[in-house]
Amino acid sequence: MGIISYLTTTEFGPGSLAKLPESLTGLGIRRPLLVSDRGLAATPLVERVRALCPEGTPVFLDVPTNPTEEAALAALALYKAEGCDGLVALGGGSPIDLAKAVGLLATHPAPLARYAAIDGGMVHITAAVAPLVAIPTTAGTGAEVGRASLMTLADGRKVGIISQHLIPRLALCDPELTLGLPPGLTAATGLDALSHCIETFLSPRDNPPAEAIALDGAGRIWRNLERAVADGSDLAARTELMMGALEGGLTFQKGLGAVHALSHALGSLKEPSLHHGTLNAILMPPVVRFNAGHVGDKLARIKAALGLPAEVDLAAELDALNRRLNIPAGIRTLGVTEAMLPSVVEKALADHSNATNPRAATGDDYMALLRAVMV
Amino acid sequence: MGIISYLTTTEFGPGSLAKLPESLTGLGIRRPLLVSDRGLAATPLVERVRALCPEGTPVFLDVPTNPTEEAALAALALYKAEGCDGLVALGGGSPIDLAKAVGLLATHPAPLARYAAIDGGMVHITAAVAPLVAIPTTAGTGAEVGRASLMTLADGRKVGIISQHLIPRLALCDPELTLGLPPGLTAATGLDALSHCIETFLSPRDNPPAEAIALDGAGRIWRNLERAVADGSDLAARTELMMGALEGGLTFQKGLGAVHALSHALGSLKEPSLHHGTLNAILMPPVVRFNAGHVGDKLARIKAALGLPAEVDLAAELDALNRRLNIPAGIRTLGVTEAMLPSVVEKALADHSNATNPRAATGDDYMALLRAVMV
Incomplete structure (x- = not known):
């Protein structure tokens, strides 16, 4: 197990999930929104991670395989209604990419199209993006250290939203979480x-x-x-x-x-x-x-x-x-x-x-x- | 020539020195202290870099081969007297390490011993460290992307002061600057x-x-x-x-x-x-x-x-x-x-x-x- 510091701090190794509570404290996240998906919710993993989050942590699970602006807006509504101040994303690339978009929209004006890399949208993305802890359950997308969120916009385009500010503040890479992957x-x-x-x-x-x-x-x-x-x-x-x-x-x-x-x-x-x-x-x-x-x-x-x-x-x-x-x-x-x-x-x-x-x-x-x- | 983004943004390649003016603007540095040494001041390089800095940029050259707390305090006095808001370090590891210590002391209380890694001093170092652009003239120390400043304290100890906040905000790595190295x-x-x-x-x-x-x-x-x-x-x-x-x-x-x-x-x-x-x-x-x-x-x-x-x-x-x-x-x-x-x-x-x-x-x-x- 070790700490790796390229692009962002990465706790790597079997058992590193246990670092989640102190990591949230260290990042000043008191009320995270936990973003995962329906597939993982059918396993014990979502509840296990939720138990490591502050009591009463809200959970958003309706993440499509290819995340959409519509889903991001639904998660954002929950984030705001629950008074969240950060995110924990658990899953493959889809929940992590969706959480990046939520962290962006929580602190930057809509619509998502404004931030598409192909239209030069990175200039609108500031360090104000809400902090995110990414916990990958696949090996995998690399989204836990990636600058990109791949999103299907309301207009049907699948675009990359790309900024260093979208990199999760912490990646918890625990290979034990992938043992159950078929x-x-x-x-x-x-x-x-x-x-x-x-x-x-x-x-x-x-x-x-x-x-x-x-x-x-x-x-x-x-x-x-x-x-x-x-x-x-x-x-x-x-x-x-x-x-x-x-x-x-x-x-x-x-x-x-x-x-x-x-x-x-x-x-x-x-x-x-x-x-x-x-x-x-x-x-x-x-x-x-x-x-x-x-x-x-x-x-x-x-x-x-x-x-x-x-x-x-x-x-x-x-x-x-x-x-x-x-x-x-x-x-x-x-x-x-x-x-x-x-x-x-x-x-x-x-x-x-x-x-x-x-x-x-x-x-x-x-x-x-x-x-x-x-x- | 290319941009490399591990640990910090790095402009790499022959000619990249030309990026200095826009880099200072991008980092919000309006009045840098240019830190170099007497050896380099005997070459045209210090003046060439100074010409790329805002008009009237002050210069500190009294950097020992193994930088000392005493020299850091002298540079800090100049930094404060001139109303500086950031640093440009030009040279091998010595000016870059000294500039890191100045950026630290400009925003954190003395003495330097408080921050020695061997005594756990990294916990006292915050993101408030003054921004630094490092321009290496040797290949070299790697100080341009390093977290450490090696300093000889007033008490005679040579200690590492180590924190991610000491990493220069930008490394300008221009191999042309090393052509004159004997x-x-x-x-x-x-x-x-x-x-x-x-x-x-x-x-x-x-x-x-x-x-x-x-x-x-x-x-x-x-x-x-x-x-x-x-x-x-x-x-x-x-x-x-x-x-x-x-x-x-x-x-x-x-x-x-x-x-x-x-x-x-x-x-x-x-x-x-x-x-x-x-x-x-x-x-x-x-x-x-x-x-x-x-x-x-x-x-x-x-x-x-x-x-x-x-x-x-x-x-x-x-x-x-x-x-x-x-x-x-x-x-x-x-x-x-x-x-x-x-x-x-x-x-x-x-x-x-x-x-x-x-x-x-x-x-x-x-x-x-x-x-x-x-x-």
Whole structure:
């Protein structure tokens, strides 16, 4: 167990959840709103965390898989009605991203669209954002140390709201909380984390510390994901996975790429409602293939970090891992139809992650990438 | 050129000095105190930086090699007399560490001893510390992103004053500023940076992102230090060295070890006045030998990061590098006498870095390490 201080203070290690009461006191949060979701509320975890919060802590659970402005406004109403002065987010990326939006709206004027990164909205976000403690239950999104809240606005756009002030004031990363995660979600969230490490490493921005962290994280995930999927009670593998996911989140500042431009666009569909990590897993092989030849020696360095022989094809290895982990073969089986693709391409082009893909992607390129996963 | 956001905002790359005026405006600093030293004042650099500061910016230059409380109080008097509201530190670790102490005392009650880390003084340090922009001219100390100010107190102790609030609000890392550094100082400061990467990597605290950054930094320094010493105008090598030094500074949170416990102790001698980087270079080989066998597979991982064959002896390689770079063979030639050693051992045992050496070091151990470099 240890304290790690990049981007924000992070209490890391099995048992670190016990630090929550003193952490809230240290941050001056006397009445938090606990944000989680219906899935977790069906487990003992929400009540366990609530018991570590001040007595009478209100709870908001109606968080959609892809959080919406509507849900944020509902949580905000509860936050205000209950006189809250901070937030505790428990869950995967959805409750954490929603809590970030609530902390923003609690102290900044509506509407949420005003803060969209793609429209330069970060200039409106100040240090007044309400303090947030993030407790991830997946390994995972890296949202616990990320500057972004991905929100579907009332106008249907899925946008990133991005500011250093949105970073949770404390991340409590306790791998024991992921022991109950079923194999399918362990796989999809672990591949999400792997996609963060790989996409940020490949992004053209110059940030050597981020690249070093990304390679370290990718190696940890690669060596431990199948172990954790095979035996969910393997705490050592769970701990390594959670560290890899944290490291993925620590590298977001380098920028993501086409995998995320497309998964954000697909994630903004109302129907089907698609899982972000699953989408990233499916999209990684074709995007790595698309970018090969535009990333210098970086694919070789990723293979070295994963312990793979130099001569193998990284995209094929990622595809084979998806198969071994029973990730759906493509997005058609998830309910995406041909008719949806043109608007997905439009949204991918408008996504903030599009700018940091190592190879400039046109609308035709995005359409070809989508067609490659229309299985 | 790029922005890196670990611990603090860092503008990195050739030419980034030009960002100083807008950076001061962004931080709300209208009247900075420029802190540098007499050595740099003999070059055009101090005036060049002053010209980028608001008109009439006062300058403090009387910074000793190992900064003292006395010098900090003199700078503080100027800061107050001139109505300053922030600091710009230009130089190696000495002006940056002194500026941190001035920023602390400008907003917190004296004496400096109140804030010594070894006595738990960090609890007295609040976010009120005056804002500081650090501009390193060596690659180097990592002080531009470090939480520590190493100060020799009025009572003769050399102590670390350590707090996240002492981290400069902005680091401007412009490798062009190191082009004029002579070969001897390039070598000594580069080996200082290498010692940061190696000691923090070997420290027993659990912090994988810091370890990943440390190995990346060690490799950059190892591959470029001799190039920069041979040809000071090699901007590519200078840039890699400055990145390695920045990365060393980003890893301090893991804790240092016996090299720094001893170099802090030796650096507190009034006479001879010893250079921190030179001491670290001299001390590294025997300390690496002392720790071998207590660091798992970490020496092998360092060798891999440096591109060295697995079978070589790392301590011997470090020693050979010292010889190639004309580092003094030991501390006796620098003026240290046998009579000084007992008090140096006492100070090393009391140093904050002693706690994070991978192998617990006794007074006898420290005496043996000192005797090994009494050449």
